[in-house]
Amino acid sequence: MVKRDVTVTEVALRDGSHAIGHSYTIDQVQKVAKALDEANVPYIEVSHGDGLGGSSLQYGRSKTNEMELISAAVSVCKQARVGVLLLPGIGTVEELKEAENLGARLARIATHVTEADVSKQHIQLAKELGMETVGFLMMAHMVPTEKLVEQAKLMECYGADTVYIVDSAGALLPHEVKERVKALKNQLKVNIGFHAHNNLSLAMANTLVAIEEGATWVDGSVRCLGAGAGNTQTEVLVSVLDRMNRSTGIDLYKMMDLAEEIVAPILEKPQEITKGSLILGYAGVYSSFLLHAERAAHKFNVDSRDILVELGKRRVVGGQEDMIVDVASELAKKSI
Numbered sequence: 001m002v003k004r005d006v007t008v009t010e011v012a013l014r015d016g017s018h019a020i021g022h023s024y025t026i027d028q029v030q031k032v033a034k035a036l037d038e039a040n041v042p043y044i045e046v047s048h049g050d051g052l053g054g055s056s057l058q059y060g061r062s063k064t065n066e067m068e069l070i071s072a073a074v075s076v077c078k079q080a081r082v083g084v085l086l087l088p089g090i091g092t093v094e095e096l097k098e099a100e101n102l103g104a105r106l107a108r109i110a111t112h113v114t115e116a117d118v119s120k121q122h123i124q125l126a127k128e129l130g131m132e133t134v135g136f137l138m139m140a141h142m143v144p145t146e147k148l149v150e151q152a153k154l155m156e157c158y159g160a161d162t163v164y165i166v167d168s169a170g171a172l173l174p175h176e177v178k179e180r181v182k183a184l185k186n187q188l189k190v191n192i193g194f195h196a197h198n199n200l201s202l203a204m205a206n207t208l209v210a211i212e213e214g215a216t217w218v219d220g221s222v223r224c225l226g227a228g229a230g231n232t233q234t235e236v237l238v239s240v241l242d243r244m245n246r247s248t249g250i251d252l253y254k255m256m257d258l259a260e261e262i263v264a265p266i267l268e269k270p271q272e273i274t275k276g277s278l279i280l281g282y283a284g285v286y287s288s289f290l291l292h293a294e295r296a297a298h299k300f301n302v303d304s305r306d307i308l309v310e311l312g313k314r315r316v317v318g319g320q321e322d323m324i325v326d327v328a329s330e331l332a333k334k335s336i
């Protein structure tokens, strides 16, 4: 049995889907999942970027059906467990059952940070199906800590094994992560998890703060292949935790090799903090909105930063992607 002080979930095959326009192929997923499995990564998330059922005009169509991608990942994993993300209202119970039937063993049920109550049915179903279950509270920067605790308690009482604080916009500052994790740790009995985005270059620092405060589940994306500026870079996280004598059970060299040889060629260009991703963190906007905003900026001939800042002011949340085009068109009209 491998000793793990910190349990890492690799999200490049789900969160990274936003960064490449949901274009994963079976071959890519198989190669990445096999290498992650050989590197001893315990959990690998595979789904459309917006979770099961996300393939649509609104969120972007998947090049390959996600159920085929899930099967492909399951078929090459010997020790790793394949997980799926599900946002109630986008994914359905039928899709969760199908994914479980194909071999998915981890269900991560995600809601906006004020809407944990909509996760009850899905968390309970995942538990009935015998899946390990995570409650995933997105856009955690948008509410004060007391509200986050209240919502996390709901997920705990529905049966989640772990509750995640999700910094979807990469907007949280280290002291805000500290306060949130500490409060959850004090008031919940279940495991606490943390999911970061690197838009303000704080993903690693915030993840370490979360771990110091007692989070035992954290997410990473190899080569930073996630939405916006990506997530905490998994191979870097593994090496930092190793230096801190916190075991992840993951083979560092294998992780580095797969980042370089298998994942880097999937990226059109290396992940970096661009003006677009920086603005996501600065304005507090969903990381998955980046490519949509850049496309709208191009179409309406406006600056994508103006679109994102306006979306931040309007406190737009996941599922309101249609607002991106509305805002772009309003800005274009104003500039005439």
Ligand SMILES: CC[C@H](O)CC(=O)C(=O)O
Residues within 6 Å of the ligand: 015, 049, 050, 051, 110, 138, 139, 166, 167, 168, 169, 195, 227, 287, 288, 318
């Ligand atoms: C739209 C779902 C989203 O990408 C989930 C996630 O990873 C996050 O909120 O950061």
Ligand SMILES: [Mn+2]
Residues within 6 Å of the ligand: 015, 168, 195, 196, 197, 226, 227, 287
């Ligand atoms: Mn994310």
